[in-house]
Amino acid sequence: MNEVLTLVLHAALLIHIALLAVCVWRVWRGENAIDRLIGADLIGTLTLAALVLIALITANSIYIDVALGLAALGFIGTIALARYIADQQIF
Amino acid sequence: MDTFLQIVALLAVVLGTAFSMIGVLGLIRLPDVYTRLHATGKVGVFGVVLLLVAAPMLTPLSFGKALILIVLLLIGGPTASHALASAAYRIGIPMHRAIRDDLAAQLYREDVK
Numbered sequence A: 001m002n003e004v005l006t007l008v009l010h011a012a013l014l015i016h017i018a019l020l021a022v023c024v025w026r027v028w029r030g031e032n033a034i035d036r037l038i039g040a041d042l043i044g045t046l047t048l049a050a051l052v053l054i055a056l057i058t059a060n061s062i063y064i065d066v067a068l069g070l071a072a073l074g075f076i077g078t079i080a081l082a083r084y085i086a087d088q089q090i091f
Numbered sequence B: 001m002d003t004f005l006q007i008v009a010l011l012a013v014v015l016g017t018a019f020s021m022i023g024v025l026g027l028i029r030l031p032d033v034y035t036r037l038h039a040t041g042k043v044g045v046f047g048v049v050l051l052l053v054a055a056p057m058l059t060p061l062s063f064g065k066a067l068i069l070i071v072l073l074l075i076g077g078p079t080a081s082h083a084l085a086s087a088a089y090r091i092g093i094p095m096h097r098a099i100r101d102d103l104a105a106q107l108y109r110e111d112v113k
Helices: A002-028 A031-060 A062-087 B002-027 B034-056 B063-090 B101-106
Strands: none
Touching: A002 A031, A002 B002, A031 A062, A031 B002, A031 B034, A031 B063, A062 B063, B002 B034, B034 B063
8 A cells, every 4th residue: 555655646746747847838838928927826836736745755744834935925926926917016 | 544544645646636637738728818727726726735635644743734735725826816817807818709798898898808
């Protein structure tokens, strides 16, 4: 059972890294600014998922702290960039 | 009991990875900014939350942190998606084969298709 779990966790981490590469391609070749911003937001979310998977693989909960900081900062960054694109100002 | 928790965590990891794959597939294949937002919202809400449900079953120390992160994702993810959709509508990105636009009638903006 333990070997199966390790194998599935490593496979999920590899899949998430491949999905990150797809999102980087999407940010590079986006149609418009909002499209690229969606890709950047999705890069943040998938990095969060990869950090949680690394925490599961190494059985070390310090990576969940890193994911917590990344979630808070990525949320604020996405909101600020969306407001800047829509209104041409942040405040 | 330990094997049962491992099986539940395994199912949660597989289901969360499947949600992430479907979300990125929607980001590539869907024709429009708004429909792409509909697909990528699922990655933040279902994919990562299911991985975080699996986290306390395998690492015994991280229950409170995983709960805080789940609450933060459930509040922050839909808010970011709404902000992106609002920004896309306000700079006038067209919808793909839209039949009607109720928000334009609400805002008295007939110039936005």
